[in-house]
Amino acid sequence: MHDVRSTVPKGEAFEAEAGLPRTHYLNATHGTAAWLLTKDHKRIGLLYLFAISFFFFLGGLFAMFVRLELLTPEGDLLTSEMYNTSFSMHGIIMVFFFLVPSVPAVFGNFFLPIMIGAKDVAFPKINLLSWYIAMIAGFMMLTTLLMGGVDTGWTFYPPYSTTGSSSNVVLAALSIFVMGFSSILTGLNFIVTVHTMRAPGMTWGRLPLFVWAQYATSLIMVLGTPVLAITLGLVFAERVFHFGIFDPKLGGDPILFQHLFWFYSHPAVYIMVLPGMGVISELVAAFSRKQVFGYSFVAASSLAIALVGFLVWGHHLFTSGQSAYAALVFSFLSFIVAIPSAIKVFNWTATLYRGSISLASPMLYALGFIGLFTIGGLTGLFLAALGLDLHMQDTYFVIAHFHYIMVGGTLLAYLGALHYWWPKITGRLYTEAWAKVAAITVFVGFNLTFFPQFIVGYLGMPRRYHTYVPEFQVLNVLSTAGASILAVGFILPACYLVYSLFRGGVASRNPWGAYGLEWETTSPPPTSNFLVTPIVTRPAYAYTHADVVSPYAGSTQGERDTGTEETQRV
Amino acid sequence: MTFPFMPEQGSTMAARVDNLFFFFLAVSAFFAVLIAVLVVVFAVKYRRRDETSVGAPIHGGLALELTWTLIPFAIAMVMFVWGASVYFDLARPPQNAVEIYVTGKRWMWKVQHLTGQKEINALHVPVGQPVKLIIQSEDVIHSFFIPAFRTKMDAVPGRITTLWFEATKPGRYHLFCAEYCGTNHSGMTGYIEAMEPNAFQTWLGGSPEQEGSLADAGEQLFNQLGCVTCHSGDSQARGPDLRGQFGTTVTLADGQQVLFDEEYARESILNPQAKMVEGYLPLMPTFQGLVNEDGLAQLIEYVKSLSQGGETPTPAAAPGGTPKPKTTPGAAER
Structure with a gap:
């Protein structure tokens, strides 16, 4: 596909085809130290994968407590304190320890350098440092949890967080403060890597859209995260030293916090979803075997989202008594930021037109993403509309909306990426039938969980309610039932993916017949990613027959059906 | 259910x-x-029929x-x-x-x-x-x-x-x-x-x-807290005359103009130096902590009543046609 000037010796290539390559990044060195002190971006990506998976299931556990409590209108399973702590820990863990790092820290770390033909990120040691910082933050959050957790919600609104709550606000805020540095370092690393480490011929116009999305995300991480750090620092200062910043009793203004917090946290929504959009561009292209329709529009829309996303924070304050004219401006800008997202959805859909579409499991996640993200985005318009937001603000409609973006969007993209790149990461093939079952289970469970919440939200059920009025019960029962299905959908991949490590067929270089530098190298790749530096001569996704009928393509099926573990395992 | x-x-x-x-x-x-329809139709219509087929070379369209x-x-x-x-x-x-x-x-x-x-x-x-x-x-x-x-x-x-x-x-x-x-x-x-x-x-x-209307309670509080000593309404008083002021535009010491509304009244009680009325010295202490939100509501309502006529015998003090006519059916009825 790509022009590899100095060709790989034939013998070695064939050997790679027959089974796992003899040495690759996973078996190049052994021992705990070799992993914990690694500077290999791929191993760091895996370290993140373990940590993030742990936090995902931990956050999911709290979601389960919340959903079980809401089965009945009365508060009969948990006390109010426990319930409030549960939804707070669910939000904090999922946002700061899963969604924000998810796609960038795992797949960005692993694939961004490979996709631009680099040997590693620009600053490998800083990359490892960012993982350690994330782990320190993680341990601080686990300590918070063991001390009884925090009950402020993930938004930490003062004066409740600074003078009202008696929970462990300080440690939780510090933990997120520390986590922010990990984000900033990852973002910095990606920006420099994309600027300086591209392989010969990998022009900006040839960058895979995943790389564009990571680049736009990194800009937000570097520019936005410091504001969160400052904001939480101020909460700390008010809570511990009683500086009057947010509490009016001390001379502060609680609305100031909301401006500062959402100045980061709204762009943070795009930190969470843009990398997922990048994944979807890759998946749609790979499983349609076609260039993404309107490449430059999709790439530019990522940057547009990153920039305009910084100007819409005030739409979280429509009911806070802010000036009606400020509300008008923020509402207008919120409608504007919807346009680049719409452009992406239309372009992905148009990419399917006259494609060669395979409904393999990663593509099921991608198509699920398109549908759910569309609903998530459209319901965002409801909330951007001033006249509707006064009714809907702080109701379950908001909960449903952002779960359609965060779970229907980001999480589906994450799972899509995990399935798409699993053979490359591990060199193993998982059972496709199970993967399809899981994808459909997630899709069905997700919709059953969150669609009723749109209705119960418009009916007026406020968020963060431990008890509620009886007429909301039917919809809440549906939602809890959906959540159980969703849980099954998440446990399934954990099972068959782990199983594949031991019993899965051996993956070829390019099991999907996809186009991209990551499919040029062995599965798993060598520590240096490529044995020779690739030279790029064609744009991204330039599918031709020659690529697909290359000796490596199409071997997927054969291997999956006939491959015997004994001969292929190394 | x-x-x-x-x-x-x-x-x-x-x-x-x-x-x-x-x-x-x-x-x-x-x-x-x-x-949804386009995705499903395309996914079915253009499904991969042959393992080696690729999509049509379409790049986009302006x-x-x-x-x-x-x-x-x-x-x-x-x-x-x-x-x-x-x-x-x-x-x-x-x-x-x-x-x-x-x-x-x-x-x-x-x-x-x-x-x-x-x-x-x-x-x-x-x-x-x-x-x-x-x-x-x-x-x-x-x-x-x-x-x-x-x-x-x-x-x-x-x-x-x-x-x-x-x-x-x-x-x-x-x-x-x-x-x-x-x-x-x-x-x-x-x-x-x-x-x-x-x-x-x-x-x-x-x-x-x-016990009486909200404004009555406010008047009591106004006297209790000693507001009345400075806001006595005399021309020599240390604080501005509050009669007829609510709803008007007040000129501040720095020349700024602010609307005398509920928010201004509240701020002037809790943080009096923030927006000083022209011609008065910054003598007023803060009442933060001395009066709670219920009390504030009463005081504000009393100050408002001073601009509505009927309540106090100072119709002359009210500037002709207050911009925000207030109807207080409850008070009127009593």
């Missing part, structure tokens, strides 16, 4: 908000179905890009303008609204009618008459939410916010606190009782332990 799909319509604005909602729903349904940029933009602008127009009507209370003071406190809603009637976690209002709530918080942020009226407003400590509605039919509607405020947040609920005007008037007059 009831299983409603839409909340009850209990106010004049409810139907307008619902119409806006249905418009958004229609647009959303159209685009969601369009995308006309299509412009189409799906400009059409959504135009629709978004219609949504924005419609949404904003409903908002301005939701946000701006009519001039003749009945005023009621509401204070949020963990975990209850305290209500003070101008007549002096007090309620907790309940609010009685007349139907067919606009009601303006003047909302404060004693501790953390709360939010006064009435789903049947399709509106809410945060109770923010340190400032006054307002919310208005006009109930259209008698009945009892949910009142929720919509901003998370700690342990018993979901217990900070109550009801709105919309009543026929006659029944409402009877209810207002029917409380035996009533």
Whole structure:
């Protein structure tokens, strides 16, 4: 596909085809130290994968407590304190320890350098440092949890967080403060890597859209995260030293916090979803075997989202008594930021037109993403509309909306990426039938969980309610039932993916017949990613027959059906 | 077990908000179905028939890009303008609204009618008459939410916010606190009782332990706290004469002009040096901590009453035609 000037010796290539390559990044060195002190971006990506998976299931556990409590209108399973702590820990863990790092820290770390033909990120040691910082933050959050957790919600609104709550606000805020540095370092690393480490011929116009999305995300991480750090620092200062910043009793203004917090946290929504959009561009292209329709529009829309996303924070304050004219401006800008997202959805859909579409499991996640993200985005318009937001603000409609973006969007993209790149990461093939079952289970469970919440939200059920009025019960029962299905959908991949490590067929270089530098190298790749530096001569996704009928393509099926573990395992 | 799909319509604005909602729903349904149908049709029609086939070499098209940029933009602008127009009507209370003071406190809603009637976690209002709530918080942020009226407003400590509605039919509607405020947040609920005007008037007059109107209570507090020593109304007094001032524009020491409204009154009590009236020395101490939100409501109402004639014998002090005529049916009736 790509022009590899100095060709790989034939013998070695064939050997790679027959089974796992003899040495690759996973078996190049052994021992705990070799992993914990690694500077290999791929191993760091895996370290993140373990940590993030742990936090995902931990956050999911709290979601389960919340959903079980809401089965009945009365508060009969948990006390109010426990319930409030549960939804707070669910939000904090999922946002700061899963969604924000998810796609960038795992797949960005692993694939961004490979996709631009680099040997590693620009600053490998800083990359490892960012993982350690994330782990320190993680341990601080686990300590918070063991001390009884925090009950402020993930938004930490003062004066409740600074003078009202008696929970462990300080440690939780510090933990997120520390986590922010990990984000900033990852973002910095990606920006420099994309600027300086591209392989010969990998022009900006040839960058895979995943790389564009990571680049736009990194800009937000570097520019936005410091504001969160400052904001939480101020909460700390008010809570511990009683500086009057947010509490009016001390001379502060609680609305100031909301401006500062959402100045980061709204762009943070795009930190969470843009990398997922990048994944979807890759998946749609790979499983349609076609260039993404309107490449430059999709790439530019990522940057547009990153920039305009910084100007819409005030739409979280429509009911806070802010000036009606400020509300008008923020509402207008919120409608504007919807346009680049719409452009992406239309372009992905148009990419399917006259494609060669395979409904393999990663593509099921991608198509699920398109549908759910569309609903998530459209319901965002409801909330951007001033006249509707006064009714809907702080109701379950908001909960449903952002779960359609965060779970229907980001999480589906994450799972899509995990399935798409699993053979490359591990060199193993998982059972496709199970993967399809899981994808459909997630899709069905997700919709059953969150669609009723749109209705119960418009009916007026406020968020963060431990008890509620009886007429909301039917919809809440549906939602809890959906959540159980969703849980099954998440446990399934954990099972068959782990199983594949031991019993899965051996993956070829390019099991999907996809186009991209990551499919040029062995599965798993060598520590240096490529044995020779690739030279790029064609744009991204330039599918031709020659690529697909290359000796490596199409071997997927054969291997999956006939491959015997004994001969292929190394 | 009831299983409603839409909340009850209990106010004049409810139907307008619902119409806006249905418009958004229609647009959303159209685009969601369009995308879903295209995805499914393409996925079936262009399914991979041969392992080695690739998609058609289509790279994009400017006309299509412009189409799906400009059409959504135009629709978004219609949504924005419609949404904003409903908002301005939701946000701006009519001039003749009945005023009621509401204070949020963990975990209850305290209500003070101008007549002096007090309620907790309940609010009685007349139907067919606009009601303006003047909302404060004693501790953390709360939010006064009435789903049947399709509106809410945060109770923010340190400032006054307002919310208005006009109930259209008698009945009892949910009142929720919509901003998370700690342990018993979901217990900070109550009801709105919309009543026929006659029944409402009877209810207002029917409380035996009533001590007097809100303004009367304010006057007592005004004397108790010693406000009256400086704001005596004499020309030699150390503080400005408050008669006839509410609703007018006040010139400050730095030449700025501010509207003497509830927020200004509140700020001047708690942080007197922030906006000093021209010609007076910064002598006034803060009353932060000495007077709570209920007391503030009473003081503000007393100051307002000084500008409404009838209450105090100073009709001359009121500048001709106050810009915000206040109707206080409760007070008038008494």
